Amino acid sequence: MRRVDTRTFEQLAEPLPDVDPGVQGVEGDDGKFCVLRIFAYHATTGSVGGMAGLRERKKAETRAALGWAAIHLTAQRGYDNVRVEDIAEAAGVSPRTFNNYFSSKAEAIASRHLDRSLRTAAALRERPAEEPLWTALRNAALQQFTPGPEVEAMPSPAHAQWVTGVRAMLAEPALQGERLRATAIAEAELAAAVAERTGTDPATDMYPRLVAAAASAAITVAMQHYLDSADPPTPIERLITDAFTQVAAGLPTPAR
Template sequence: MTTRRTGLREQKKQATREALREAALRLALERGPDNVRVDDIAEAAGVSPRTYNNYFSSREQAIVAAVTTERETRVGAAVADQPADVRLADAVIDAIVDQYTAQGDPGRDVLLLITTRPALHDAFVHTATAIEHPLADAIGERLGDADPHTARVLAASVTAAVRVALEQWLQPTPANSGLVVPSGALPQLLRATLAPLAPAFDAAQKRSHRPHK
């Protein structure tokens, strides 16, 4: 009975988080993010402002969450799900690329919001930091390394590389162009920024004596 109650509670929390982020993005697109208050988002989602603050610390965070949609959990799970004989560098890079592009690129209107509002741009890029801890856990599990610093350093390095790729991808467009054109294809940018980390992953995997193809 306790397990069932816990499961229902988690489902309710997930539903509330989803309602808040969907309301935040919808209102931002309709009114412009500068004209959306936390109270407006909470009301649209059917919860109190106090409840809103249990999930998000700002309107920007809620708006961006509608685009990223629990990516940190999915990245860690994608690495953990790779077969044990897959090269660790490949497992991590493929997981990052897949999860950052699994739902397709954000639509034009969303890109316009992100690229033209510094606070939203920064919040979107900052979401990369959320993948660090789940990714460190997944890397540590695959390495089976008693030294926890290796997995954390590798995960932090991946986070930095992802931020660089996102910054490049979301470079400001020329003034008055009226277009939102990301700079380069995101999968290629991610692979390019993550590639320099492959030797470090290979070295860590070699020390762990885990076989890979």
């Protein structure tokens, strides 16, 4: 796996006073600073799925539990009916701990998308060099959709009920900015991984960024299609595989 040079992120990764280092959220409304703080956290800790050491794994587990609790409660109750205190209680931590990880419930909700996307980039770096690019991207993405212990501890309700809640959550205006930030960070990291694998330069070649954007879109469309599926839904793994297959083939016009 490529080692990220963290020297440029050292100042951003410094903890705020009286909080756990490396995991705090962002204070204030400066969107640019929010993006940099999130990126610094992931640059200095590595992929969420591959962190070394008990302390780092515990942080990742707590972050995942908070992110999932935020999604689960919001899908069930509605965005405006969920408090930070509710999310913290569901995850088994204090509100203070929540604030060490996230600056808002919107950031907590978007964190699951961000972390999964960053793990995809990390997994791509670990795929065999002889594996074709789009096959490697598909396999890296599929690895991230195995439910973690936080999902097993707080399973989602029946598909129809869950879909209704998730759709309402995704339409919430307060989430749009956080999702855009998460997508921008994730696509930049995936583009870097693609560039390493293909020997291209994101600064001069469009190719790695185009691939990253296309891969991100493939996953997004597959997830949207999953939400639109009948009950029982089409398995997300099948939808992701189909989406990547179509993109890798150049999106040919379907036969009629």
